[in-house]
Amino acid sequence: MSKQGVTPRSEDYSAWYNEVVVQAELVDNPEKTPVRGCMIIKPYGYELWEAVKSNLDRRFKETGHQNAYFPLFIPMSFLEKEADHVEGFAPELAVVTHGGGKELAEPYVIRPTSETIIGEAMSRWIQSFRDLPLLLNQWANVVRWEKRTRPFLRTSEFLWQEGHTAHATHDEAQAEALQMLDIYAEFAIEKAAIPVIKGQKSDQERFAGALRSYTIEAMMGDGKALQAGTSHNLGQNFARVFDIQYVDENNEQQYCWTTSWGVSTRMVGAIIMAHGDDQGLRLPPEIAPIQVVLVPIWRKDEEKVGVLEVVDRLRDTLKAKGLRLHVDLRENVTPGYKFNDWEMRGVPVRIEIGPKDVEKGSAAIARRDIPGKAGKEFINQDKVVDHVLQLMVDIQANLLKQATEFRDSNITIVENDYEKFGEILRNNGWALTWFCGGAECENRTKEDFQAVSRCFPLDQPQPAMKGKCICCEGEADRMAYFAKAY
């Protein structure tokens, strides 16, 4: 790269994002990746995804789910069984027509999601109420042929987990959908430090084939919204078309109630856009692949010996505390280069050890959430471990605090004022307003402001109250967030 640093966010947010993901080495340069719309996730980016993955996987297992794996290929006829479902996905399907040099009798679809093939399996596996609930999850790749793609946010192939469960009653399925939404929100807030809002999707924005769809909505650094995770109560739609039935206690056949829920590599995009600054990434310590980077500095070989002695000692004591740590021993770049490099990669804490520190028994500690020299201080080497452990907590909390304050300062409650409503949306703000949920109204806001409802928050600001829909002025019993979205 001939260029140093990235385009400032304020100048061109989109350019900033595209440059950061490449310069922080999360992905291969998309313009060079040979498969259009797909991404090569580089090791550092994949480690970030693994942090998301391992956190969620643990929570899924804690709540009784088991991992399984279903085929990448799905018979075309499976998708066609659920009318809404196939209609929703038809335009973005990749289809395999040939195999082993011969045309297939029935084409396979490369899964855009697995409700159908898992539904078919469930229909064979479930016999009795004793087989329920069936709580499955799979970690997989899926393909949706997207016209415009962006690394992590929208790619033709992406990685995700998709949970699929079957229950005896509507209420159990509903509870499951809400439980998984809670798990997503908890992860987003506590680990990714993104203050997401839990809500229900409007009928227009609902998953194709679902009874109800829920979402965690996150605000990005430019004010736009990003759906960071979803869960669906699929009702009996898939159970009916795939014949997922069980015999209840009274020996009667009943259709199951199913759910599905997913978080994808888009979450990585959310982390980048929720926290990044003009220096690059800022990663929350909880999920940062590298939490602490040690940069040794020396001029002469005799200094090097003393410096490395201190560096090795600090490395060992910090590692003993369970910190994910890296020592940057590169000799072909200067310390200044390294500082910028690690800031671009978003490492929460950097420790610099130079000859002066060896002499004075000190260490320079720089915290990434406060950029540049302002976030740097010199402390006694004896205090480094405690200080760094405290910084992990402080930085985690501070990133969440900053993101929350930013979000709240960009949300405006608006009632009965379509002009003001539009103004908020045009300025990339979020409008919280009464909304009847109707398709006509939503189409109108989309046309007028390129913005639709993000969700009806589960946590309603004025529960039990009613208002006038911002569009049609008809009765609305819930408020919804509207915003431009990724």
Add this chain to the structure above:
RNA sequence: CGGGGUAUGGCGCAGUUGGUAGCGCGCUGUGUUUGGGACGCAGAGGCCCUCGGUUCGAGUCCGAGUACCCCGACCA
């Protein structure tokens, strides 16, 4: 799927009236450096997107094709 643009070392680009390719960064070696993106010296590295045409001669001119990028309509 509509509109615009680009294609030349790893990356970013230049290349005049057509004469057989250059700059910066990076890379390799080496020496001096190293506390906020170091410098000197010596090197390596090119099917100029593809096919066809014009010409003694094409990176350059003409034609066709392909790929990609940007802007709009569709989307986890």
